[in-house]
Amino acid sequence: xxxxxGSSTADNxxxxxxxxxxxxxxxxxxxxxxxxxxxxxxxxxAESFKEVSQRSVKKAPPLRGKVVVNLFFEDSTRxxxxxxxxxxxxxxxxxxxxVKASSVSKGETLLDTARNLEAMGIDIIVIRHSAxxxxxxxSQSIDACVVNAGDGxxxxxxxxxxxxxxxxxxxxxxxxxxxxxxxxxxHSRVAxxxxxxxxxxxxxxxxxxxxxxxxxxxxxxxxxxxxNFDEIVGEMDVLNMLRVQFxxxxxxxxxxxxxxxxxxxxxxxxxxxxxxxxxxxxxxxxNRGLEIESEVADGPNSTILRQVTNGLAVRMAVLFLVNQAxxxx
Amino acid sequence: MTNQTIVKAEELERLVKQLAQExxxxxxxxxxxxxxxxxxxRGEILAQRLQALLAQNHQIHADRGTLDITLYRDDLNxxxxxxxxxxxxxxxxxxxxxxxxxxxxxxxxxxxTRAAMxxxxxxxxxEAIRLAVLIDRGQRELxxxxxxxxxxxxxxxxxxxxxxxxxxTDGCDEVVFGND
Numbered sequence: 001x002x003x004x005x006g007s008s009t010a011d012n013x014x015x016x017x018x019x020x021x022x023x024x025x026x027x028x029x030x031x032x033x034x035x036x037x038x039x040x041x042x043x044x045x046a047e048s049f050k051e052v053s054q055r056s057v058k059k060a061p062p063l064r065g066k067v068v069v070n071l072f073f074e075d076s077t078r079x080x081x082x083x084x085x086x087x088x089x090x091x092x093x094x095x096x097x098x099v100k101a102s103s104v105s106k107g108e109t110l111l112d113t114a115r116n117l118e119a120m121g122i123d124i125i126v127i128r129h130s131a132x133x134x135x136x137x138x139s140q141s142i143d144a145c146v147v148n149a150g151d152g153x154x155x156x157x158x159x160x161x162x163x164x165x166x167x168x169x170x171x172x173x174x175x176x177x178x179x180x181x182x183x184x185x186x187h188s189r190v191a192x193x194x195x196x197x198x199x200x201x202x203x204x205x206x207x208x209x210x211x212x213x214x215x216x217x218x219x220x221x222x223x224x225x226x227x228n229f230d231e232i233v234g235e236m237d238v239l240n241m242l243r244v245q246f247x248x249x250x251x252x253x254x255x256x257x258x259x260x261x262x263x264x265x266x267x268x269x270x271x272x273x274x275x276x277x278x279x280x281x282x283x284x285x286x287n288r289g290l291e292i293e294s295e296v297a298d299g300p301n302s303t304i305l306r307q308v309t310n311g312l313a314v315r316m317a318v319l320f321l322v323n324q325a326x327x328x329x
Numbered sequence: 330m331t332n333q334t335i336v337k338a339e340e341l342e343r344l345v346k347q348l349a350q351e352x353x354x355x356x357x358x359x360x361x362x363x364x365x366x367x368x369x370x371r372g373e374i375l376a377q378r379l380q381a382l383l384a385q386n387h388q389i390h391a392d393r394g395t396l397d398i399t400l401y402r403d404d405l406n407x408x409x410x411x412x413x414x415x416x417x418x419x420x421x422x423x424x425x426x427x428x429x430x431x432x433x434x435x436x437x438x439x440x441x442t443r444a445a446m447x448x449x450x451x452x453x454x455x456e457a458i459r460l461a462v463l464i465d466r467g468q469r470e471l472x473x474x475x476x477x478x479x480x481x482x483x484x485x486x487x488x489x490x491x492x493x494x495x496x497x498t499d500g501c502d503e504v505v506f507g508n509d
Contacts (some may be wrong), residue, residue, distance in 0.1 A: 061400060
């Protein structure tokens with residue numbers, strides 16, 4: 001694949017020299033409410049943070065003396081590690097607070113937990129919760145900045161940001177690109193964040209998967225729905241393959257594993273019909289041979305590891321920006 | 330308040346030449362290890378000009394890089410009407426054991442220079458860091474001084490801003506007095 005890095009540097013220099021954009025959100029709850037200008041501001045900032053990770057001292061001081069709490073009510077290894085490392089690279093102190101989902105079934109408890117943390121003098125809460133809207137509720141009730149690390153089937157904004165940032169980096173612009181999101185859309189917060197961010201920036205989004213795995217109000221989303229992957233695979237600029245969640249296998253709405261990978265998996269054979277320079281994305285962790293074949297996941301079109309690297313830069317940018325907005329209050 | 334031009338284009342050109350001369354006189358014995366690092370954004374342009382002059386008039390071929398000091402500023406967590414934008418640092422050579430000439434347009438409080446030195450030291454351990462500025466306008470808040478200065482301007486009014494304009498970013502070469 002011919003990887004040409006987009007020339008966004010020239011644009012952002014011009015923008016910064018002109019009227020200064022001011023980032024005003026002290027919470028990042030989702031991508032739905034962000035404007036194109038806000039999305040690009042996050043990406044421009046993330047681009048600068050990539051450089052910090054390439055130095056001999058992989059650290060910069062802007063969050064020195066600040067405390068970032070990872071408040072995770074659902075299991076997560078990579079998102080939490082990525083947020084921890086992002087906070088450390090900005091010199092914040094990081095507190096990992098993992099709660100077993102079973103012990104928190106009431107909203108009250110979540111708020112109490114957050115208020116207890118706040119009483120310890122924390123500045124930013126990174127929250128993952130099985131209930132959509134939990135980060136929003138938190139943001140309404142506490143003073144600290146709130147960053148959504150995934151809430152129910154609602155949004156996973158930093159994953160959406162890192163996916164879109166990766167496309168922007170490799171293609172320069174999102175405008176007019178055709179992006180397919182393939183798999184279990186109904187239960188995917190990653191898909192939702194991608195849909196909002198991508199369409200705001202002018203990309204065209206196609207949702208691909210069996211009808212049983214489409215959200216019920218899919219016709220209200222700004223997307224094209226397609227149940228036959230082969231029909232559209234040749235036109236796409238980006239294929240974002242969602243992870244099959246094992247707990248869904250065997251449920252009535254899920255085809256058999258073999259049927260799924262035959263119809264919706266990204267096989268080498270299917271890749272021969274895709275555009276030569278198509279970007280193959282996956283939020284990870286991948287199920288090799290299920291939604292994506294190993295040869296494709298490790299192949300020249302795959303951006304999977306680049307996404308992980310970019311995730312760190314994007315999360316650094318988000319933590320930096322929400323703290324800046326809080327400083328302005 | 331309107332801007333008042335205190336240095337015109339020809340004078341500015343002379344000042345930059347003079348600054349290159351000062352640097353050249355001082356570093357000529359160490360010229361293989363000299364590198365210029367401009368502080369974004371006007372320092373970057375000044376460093377470009379100095380690099381060209383050092384090569385043309387003094388046969389000193391110095392590497393050049395650009396430093397973004399936003400992450401190292403000491404006012405990031407203070408309320409301000411203007412929000413600093415993080416940009417990239419672009420230094421594509423190893424700064425270890427180099428003689429780094431830090432280049433900035435105006436030296437005033439010394440806070441940017443402090444931030445720039447901290448940012449540089451996170452990239453490695455230079456043999457030495459020197460400071461070159463076009464204008465030193467006094468009013469220091471930190472114990473920092475420049476090694477090479479083209480022009481000194483002393484005023485007592487802190488609100489009087491001295492700004493260097495370059496045609497690359499501002500349309501013309503000049504130094505102005507006023508609120509920019």
